[in-house]
Amino acid sequence: MLLETERTIALKNNNGGYDVNGISVFNAARSKSKSGQSINLKVRCPLCGGVHTYKYSLHEFCSKTLIIGGCEFTGLPLFYLGDRARVQEKISRISKIEKKICAYT
Numbered sequence: 244m245l246l247e248t249e250r251t252i253a254l255k256n257n258n259g260g261y262d263v264n265g266i267s268v269f270n271a272a273r274s275k276s277k278s279g280q281s282i283n284l285k286v287r288c289p290l291c292g293g294v295h296t297y298k299y300s301l302h303e304f305c306s307k308t309l310i311i312g313g314c315e316f317t318g319l320p321l322f323y324l325g326d327r328a329r330v331q332e333k334i335s336r337i338s339k340i341e342k343k344i345c346a347y348t
Contacts, residue, residue, distance in 0.1 A: 251327040
């Protein structure tokens with residue numbers, strides 16, 4: 244079984260959009276846990292102003308097609324992590340929905 248070590252992450256920015264970047268399992272913060280290697284992500288949240296920490300197993304980080312991390316206080320999506328195509332598809336859908344909402348207000 245091959246694990247994809249290059250992932251794409253779309254982080255919510257201060258303008259309400261998302262910044263899309265590549266992230267490698269080798270550059271992500273890693274730590275030891277009882278079950279083996281884990282990835283720790285610390286993300287500054289533009290929604291609440293705090294810093295949120297997310298912990299994923301190495302297997303989960305590399306094999307999931309899409310991981311959604313949210314703000315602990317607002318419950319809104321803060322980042323999308325996974326395959327480039329899936330992340331781009333999710334950001335595109337959100338953008339279309341937001342445009343429709345703005346058109347009706």
